[in-house]
Amino acid sequence: MDYNKYLRQDKFPHIWCEGCGNGIVLKAILRAIDRIGLSKDEIVMVSGIGCSSRTPGYCDFNTLHTTHGRALTFATGVKMADPKLTVIVVMGDGDATAIGGNHFIHAARRNIDLTAIIFNNYIYGMTGGQYSPTTPFGMHGSTAPYGSIEHPFDISALAQAAGSTFVARGTVYHALLLDKFIERAIRKKGFSVVEALTPCPIMYGKWNRMGTASNMLKWYQGNTISLKAASTISPEQRGEKIVTGVLVDIEKPEYTEEYNKLIERVQNMG
Amino acid sequence: MQGNEACAEGALAAGLSFFAGYPITPSSEIAEILSQRLPRIGGRFIQMEDEIASMGAVIGASLVGVKAMTATSGPGFSLKQENIGYAAIAEIPCVIVNVMRGGPSTGLPTLPSQGDVMQARWGSHGDHPVIVLAPYSVRETFELTVRAFNLAEQYRVPVILLMDEIVGHVNEKVRLPHPSEIEIIDRQKPMVSPEDYLPYCQTEDDIPPMANFGEGYRYHVTGLCHDETGFPTNDPAKINSLLRRINRKIERYRDDIIEVAELELGDAEIGVVAYGSTARSARRAVIMAREEGIKVGLLRPVTLWPFPEEQVTKLADQVKRIIVPEMNLGQVAQLVKCSAEGKTKVVPLTRVDGEPISPQQILDLLKK
Ligand SMILES: Cc1ncc(C[n+]2csc(CCOP(=O)(O)OP(=O)(O)O)c2C)c(N)n1
Numbered sequence: 001m002d003y004n005k006y007l008r009q010d011k012f013p014h015i016w017c018e019g020c021g022n023g024i025v026l027k028a029i030l031r032a033i034d035r036i037g038l039s040k041d042e043i044v045m046v047s048g049i050g051c052s053s054r055t056p057g058y059c060d061f062n063t064l065h066t067t068h069g070r071a072l073t074f075a076t077g078v079k080m081a082d083p084k085l086t087v088i089v090v091m092g093d094g095d096a097t098a099i100g101g102n103h104f105i106h107a108a109r110r111n112i113d114l115t116a117i118i119f120n121n122y123i124y125g126m127t128g129g130q131y132s133p134t135t136p137f138g139m140h141g142s143t144a145p146y147g148s149i150e151h152p153f154d155i156s157a158l159a160q161a162a163g164s165t166f167v168a169r170g171t172v173y174h175a176l177l178l179d180k181f182i183e184r185a186i187r188k189k190g191f192s193v194v195e196a197l198t199p200c201p202i203m204y205g206k207w208n209r210m211g212t213a214s215n216m217l218k219w220y221q222g223n224t225i226s227l228k229a230a231s232t233i234s235p236e237q238r239g240e241k242i243v244t245g246v247l248v249d250i251e252k253p254e255y256t257e258e259y260n261k262l263i264e265r266v267q268n269m270g
Numbered sequence: 271m272q273g274n275e276a277c278a279e280g281a282l283a284a285g286l287s288f289f290a291g292y293p294i295t296p297s298s299e300i301a302e303i304l305s306q307r308l309p310r311i312g313g314r315f316i317q318m319e320d321e322i323a324s325m326g327a328v329i330g331a332s333l334v335g336v337k338a339m340t341a342t343s344g345p346g347f348s349l350k351q352e353n354i355g356y357a358a359i360a361e362i363p364c365v366i367v368n369v370m371r372g373g374p375s376t377g378l379p380t381l382p383s384q385g386d387v388m389q390a391r392w393g394s395h396g397d398h399p400v401i402v403l404a405p406y407s408v409r410e411t412f413e414l415t416v417r418a419f420n421l422a423e424q425y426r427v428p429v430i431l432l433m434d435e436i437v438g439h440v441n442e443k444v445r446l447p448h449p450s451e452i453e454i455i456d457r458q459k460p461m462v463s464p465e466d467y468l469p470y471c472q473t474e475d476d477i478p479p480m481a482n483f484g485e486g487y488r489y490h491v492t493g494l495c496h497d498e499t500g501f502p503t504n505d506p507a508k509i510n511s512l513l514r515r516i517n518r519k520i521e522r523y524r525d526d527i528i529e530v531a532e533l534e535l536g537d538a539e540i541g542v543v544a545y546g547s548t549a550r551s552a553r554r555a556v557i558m559a560r561e562e563g564i565k566v567g568l569l570r571p572v573t574l575w576p577f578p579e580e581q582v583t584k585l586a587d588q589v590k591r592i593i594v595p596e597m598n599l600g601q602v603a604q605l606v607k608c609s610a611e612g613k614t615k616v617v618p619l620t621r622v623d624g625e626p627i628s629p630q631q632i633l634d635l636l637k638k
């Protein structure tokens with residue numbers, strides 16, 4: 001597949017550190033888009049603020065880099081103004097679930113047809129490694145030098161509880177699965193979430209002595225388990241392993257379609 | 271018809287087709303009316319989870335090319351500020367209505383105030399362009415709402431309609447103009463092909479044409495300082511030219527943007543500068559004073575920002591003193607003092623107890 005077709009090649013080199021997983025997620029997004037066969041003009045890619053939120057700048061779509069945590073709100077306006085557009089929202093774990101947590105659960109509750117791709121690196125990368133709402137208990141960051149004593153969000157569980165009609169969790173180690181999840185998420189008519197576990201070797205890796213970038217990739221291999229495999233073993237056997245796969249795929253009326261029906265209904269009332 | 275209703279009608283007359291808001295007294299009627307009216311004309315209304323979200327949604331919708339608005343009051347206006355700054359730097363046309371109530375904080379939810387004059391101008395961080403209009407009657411609320419959209423579209427800036435609780439809730443008989451009598455301005459679209467489109471180019475008029483998302487132009491919009499292509503830059507020369515240009519858009523077109531109303535200023539020896547609902551009392555006070563033979567006139571800024579400095583300076587040249595009644599601790603009085611340049615005495619008449627300033631109060635001060 002020709003990635004260059006979807007990239008703004010003059011915007012490279014990118015700003016990401018060596019070993020950062022963001023580029024792997026970006027490529028998975030582009031593979032998904034290519035398979036669906038979307039035209040570049042009909043895609044709006046929206047992001048918040050953070051390392052991961054720089055993704056749209058490299059993509060040759062209509063791209064909107066908003067304020068920290070607010071990407072889903074801008075995306076909601078875009079989608080409502082023209083429901084025919086395919087709106088993909090790229091956020092970091094801090095962006096989506098700390099400052100933007102309220103918008104995240106409400107977009108899910110409304111079931112508006114947006115695809116949210118959350119780059120979960122367990123840390124605030126851009127601002128220098130402060131702990132985030134997904135930093136595991138006991139793990140370190142520049143503002144958790146003695147280890148975090150907060151309990152992390154499970155982003156996928158949060159997305160499900162808030163009403164998302166599609167939720168999948170993947171990792172950059174399993175990159176070829178990740179694009180399949182993203183493809184299904186974009187195709188889904190409704191609010192869909194893909195939680196992509198991706199390494200930040202420079203901040204999270206350093207603070208937690210995770211070794212090299214490739215060690216961090218291998219960590220995903222050893223510490224995740226597919227939904228299918230998990231379902232054949234007991235919770236004790238599963239232990240701390242993170243479950244990956246399509247976790248939710250349900251049907252529910254979608255917001256912009258319902259709004260179109262509402263328009264039709266009130267216009268017929270005369 | 272109430273001021274809030276006139277605002278909703280004005281927005282529809284201007285071509286509004288998207289509204290996002292969050293309920294707050296005393297602005298909620300605007301959202302309620304639009305939730306009913308917008309779907310009837312094929313437009314869309316959404317009640318977002320808060321005011322930050324409402325402002326974001328308005329910007330997103332405007333980028334797709336629809337006219338978009340939000341309405342709120344003090345606390346919600348505070349929450350919108352970061353995204354208002356975004357609209358200013360990314361040059362996204364939009365209208366923000368703030369029906370002022372008493373503050374700070376939750377303050378006086380149901381009582382009038384004019385405490386947000388400075389917040390309207392400087393509430394978002396950094397030097398940024400905004401236009402602020404302050405209607406004083408129901409009829410003018412309609413007209414200025416239309417004008418707010420026109421200015422937003424013409425100059426690609428956020429425009430704030432600064433109403434107050436009294437203007438929002440007062441009932442007055444008005445005859446709304448026929449649609450054919452209403453001038454509508456739409457943003458300039460690019461005349462070049464997508465390949466040649468520079469979304470933030472330096473044009474002769476300082477206002478770059480704006481393409482809609484989804485029409486084939488595929489450009490990048492960011493709240494970071496950017497160059498003509500729309501991409502982030504750290505180049506001092508490019509940063510400088512962006513920030514100077516977006517602010518120059520207002521300075522350069524002051525004469526078009528600034529509107530003032532005058533009453534009995536011809537032979538006035540005392541001037542009153544008042545805006546919004548306080549100008550209603552000031553108007554009454556001027557009429558009463560004239561009946562008693564006091565030579566007084568009223569200068570009413572309809573545009574609050576950019577502030578009508580030249581008009582105030584001219585007034586200061588003419589009169590012995592200027593009285594500035596307002597429902598805050600002297601926010602506009604400070605501006606008047608600056609513009610008067612020491613040429614005349616400026617006397618603030620302030621009130622922050624949730625009660626309006628009465629004509630008698632102003633008259634008493636005029637007689638002193
Ligand atoms: C209102 C606001 N608060 C704080 C910041 C500073 N800030 C920028 S990025 C960021 C966190 C980014 O972390 P995350 O969303 O996890 O993304 P990552 O950089 O790890 O990809 C913060 C706190 C900001 N830009 N705006």
Ligand code: SF4
Pocket residue numbers: 015016017019020021022051052121125126199200201202203204
């Ligand atoms: S700080 Fe971390 S998340 Fe940000 S670019 Fe570097 S490795 Fe990636």
